[in-house]
Amino acid sequence: MTQMKYSIGLLMLLAALGIGISAVSPSDSEPKDERPNIIIFMADDMGYADVGFTGAQDIQTPNLDQLAANGVVFRQGYVNHAFCGPSRAALLSGRYPYRFGFETNPAYDPANPHLGISVDETLFPARLQTAGYTTGAVGKWHLGAASEFHPLNRGFDYFYGFLGGGHDYFKIDLKQEVWEAYKQGLERNGRPAGFDGYLTTALSQDAAQFVKDNKDDPFFLYVAYNAPHQPLQAPKEDIARYAHIEDKKRRTYAAMIDVMDRGIGEVVQALKEQGIYDNTLIFFLSDNGGPQPNPKTGKGGNASSNEPFRGGKGNFYDGGVHVPFLAHWPAKFKPMVYDFPVHSLDIGRTAVELAGGDPTSAHAMEGVNLVPFVTGKKSQAPHEGIFWRGGNGKQWSILASDGTKHLKDKDSKEPQLFFLPEDVSEAHDRMADHPKRAKKLRAQWEDWDEQNIPNTLMGYKEYHRQRALFYQQAIMGQEER
Ligand SMILES: [Ca+2]
Numbered sequence: 001m002t003q004m005k006y007s008i009g010l011l012m013l014l015a016a017l018g019i020g021i022s023a024v025s026p027s028d029s030e031p032k033d034e035r036p037n038i039i040i041f042m043a044d045d046m047g048y049a050d051v052g053f054t055g056a057q058d059i060q061t062p063n064l065d066q067l068a069a070n071g072v073v074f075r076q077g078y079v080n081h082a083f084c085g086p087s088r089a090a091l092l093s094g095r096y097p098y099r100f101g102f103e104t105n106p107a108y109d110p111a112n113p114h115l116g117i118s119v120d121e122t123l124f125p126a127r128l129q130t131a132g133y134t135t136g137a138v139g140k141w142h143l144g145a146a147s148e149f150h151p152l153n154r155g156f157d158y159f160y161g162f163l164g165g166g167h168d169y170f171k172i173d174l175k176q177e178v179w180e181a182y183k184q185g186l187e188r189n190g191r192p193a194g195f196d197g198y199l200t201t202a203l204s205q206d207a208a209q210f211v212k213d214n215k216d217d218p219f220f221l222y223v224a225y226n227a228p229h230q231p232l233q234a235p236k237e238d239i240a241r242y243a244h245i246e247d248k249k250r251r252t253y254a255a256m257i258d259v260m261d262r263g264i265g266e267v268v269q270a271l272k273e274q275g276i277y278d279n280t281l282i283f284f285l286s287d288n289g290g291p292q293p294n295p296k297t298g299k300g301g302n303a304s305s306n307e308p309f310r311g312g313k314g315n316f317y318d319g320g321v322h323v324p325f326l327a328h329w330p331a332k333f334k335p336m337v338y339d340f341p342v343h344s345l346d347i348g349r350t351a352v353e354l355a356g357g358d359p360t361s362a363h364a365m366e367g368v369n370l371v372p373f374v375t376g377k378k379s380q381a382p383h384e385g386i387f388w389r390g391g392n393g394k395q396w397s398i399l400a401s402d403g404t405k406h407l408k409d410k411d412s413k414e415p416q417l418f419f420l421p422e423d424v425s426e427a428h429d430r431m432a433d434h435p436k437r438a439k440k441l442r443a444q445w446e447d448w449d450e451q452n453i454p455n456t457l458m459g460y461k462e463y464h465r466q467r468a469l470f471y472q473q474a475i476m477g478q479e480e481r
Contacts, residue, residue, distance in 0.1 A: 033132075035218045036329065037211075037271075037280040038351045041264050042091070042222075043257070044084065044140060044166075044229035045313055046324070047290030047304030050257055054324045055307070058245055059254040063265035064284060067328040069335060071282070072374045076341040076420075077325020078386055078399070079288055082314050084165055085142050085457075087287040087344070088224070092123045092143065092154075094348030094365035098389045098449075101456030107463035108145050108164040108181045115457060116144015117154070121363060124348035126155030128220045131357035136210045137161065139203050139224035145181070152190060156222075160188045160206045165460075166226050169199040169233040169256075180460060182231070198235050200227045200256065204263025208270040215274040220351060223267065224287075228256035230302055235259065250303035281329040281354070283347050288313050289320045310426040316388050316397035316409045317426050327370065338374055340381040341399055346370050385441075387448045392455045398445045406441040415442070 048054055051061040053068035080090035081097060085105035089097040097103065106115040117123070125135040136158035137151045142165045144150075151159040164181035172194055173183040186193045195202035207223045214221075234255035241258070245251040264284070271277040290304025292312035304312070311317030325342070327333060345367030352359040353369040372378040381401035388397040390410065397407035403420040417438045418426045431438055458466075 033218055034279070035133075035355055036331070037219050037221070037276055038128075038133075038354070039207075039221045039223065039267070039280060039282045040091075040347060041267075041282065041284045042088075042224045043260060043284075043286040043324075044224070044226045045288060045291055045302055045304065046228055046257065046286040047306045047312070048286075048309055048319065048322060048324060049305040049307040050228075050253075050290065051261075051324050053326070056305075058242075058250075059257050061257060061261040063261045063268060064324075064326075067264075067268070067282060067284060068326050070330065071326050071328030071335060072333050073337045074325040074327070074342050075337050075339050076403075077285060077323055078321050078341060078343040079285065079323050080321075080344055080386075081288065081388065082316060082320035082390065083288050084140075084229075088142055089117050091287075091344045091347060092125065092222075093117070093121045093363075094124045094345050094352070094359070094367050095121070095363060096345070096366060096387065096389075096448075096452070098452040099363065101453045103390065103392060103455035104457050104459045105142065105165055106144050106457050107460035108178070109463070109467070110145040110147075110163070113146045113148055115463070116146060116149030118456075119148050122361070123155040124352050124359075124365065125220055125222070127352045127357040127359065127365075128355050129155055129157065131352070131355040132218070133355055134158075134214050134217060134219045135221075136207075136214070136219065137222045137224065138207045138210065139222075140165065140167070140226045140229075141224070150190070158189060158210060160186065160193065161203065161224070162186050162226075166229050166231075167199060168231060169227075170197075179464065198259065200225060200259045200263055204260075204266050207263070208267045211267060211270040211276075212274060215276055218355065220355075223264075225260050225263075227260045228253050228302060228304070232256065232302060247303060253303040278330040281327065281332075281351075283325075283327050285325045285344060285347075286323040289315070289318075289323065292319070308425050311409070311411065315411060316390065316395060316407050317411075318420070318424065321388065321397075327374065332371070333374060336374065340373070340383075340401060341386055341403075342370060342373075342382055343367065343386050346382065385444055385448070387445060389449065389452060393449065393452075396445055396449075398441050398448075400441060400444075404437065404441065406438050406445070417441075 050056050052065040079087045081087040086097040089102040100118040135156045137156045139161040141163045145163040168183050172185050176183040232252045234252050238255035242251045242254045289306045289312045291301045293301040306319035309318035311319035349365045349367035350370045359365040368382045386399045395410050399405045405418045408415040417430045
């Protein structure tokens, strides 16, 4: 940068002196890097039907709707797990998380080098770094809190946010018990940081600043909102704007999404102001479906709607894994609805191929580059099948490209078979009519499963229970001595 400023200054001086210049300096003759900037906006625990472009009537999301209207809406967009951690591990590695045993949420413990995403995995932002991109992450991490899992050690040049699975939207309280760290401080590039006001807005402002700071060369920015994940909290004035929603819980939930949408609008505005809007590829998705109340007690959930789908967060029914999913790139994509199933593994693969990076070195990424599919160069379905695995293999699911889905969900006693194009709500089990089809799909799933390993992570509830017990016993032991 300094060198370039100097060169331009020198050229101006020479021109002012009337000295003819026949050659320009090498830095001025370098062709502009035409590779796109890439941004992923990810919502957390947002219901399928809770943005305008997927049908919300009672929540305003004008900025996302604008991206959808001018971009590619993936009608069958899936994430690779039904809850936070594994879904994010899949997105950022570009691989099924079951390949490396990431099948549950890692507990928050900065001192534990086992509770996070395998150090043998290359996250795709690291592939982008190698290809010359500047990479930033803002918001929720949830892939491990120890240093070997830290964003700055796994492919990001910049990080502002928190390492756990969620955060209070207004408060930092360092005196609180650590537990899952919802009130711990934030950090910026490894140093303690805070936020003023409402967390979602602070994350958006930081993301917009990253855009301004990195406008000159291709960048990748991962904006991982924790909104609208619990705790349900939003600014009073935004909740008041949703006074027409009777359910108090949904009123706050709606305000949380509204503020997130406005923040996305701010980042888009920053792209426009810097003149880089046209050549920035934006993805938006939720990390999993909206959590639903317990059917027996009616308690729980975040007042989200996954209509018209069955189930929610934690299920392999579409309510858990079928999410709002769009891609927007004015320079290359025409507005359209894309019909074949795609999944979040495709995002990283697309990014790395656009950057001219290496997607196949160990361990090779598993998604496809979506560009030829949405520009019409490839007309076939991108995936023969999309696969899920949970409960260490006790739950499983496969979705074929024609929309046939065969699964054993945690909430079903027996495996089921659905034909989604005629039955998006998964209400009519077709197992009895199509046993051969089911058998074939199950065999396909088993082939895929051969490359998976058992879950390596302990769930956070059990981990904290055992940790507390360990310290309790240690203290008792000391007292006895
Ligand atoms: Ca989530």
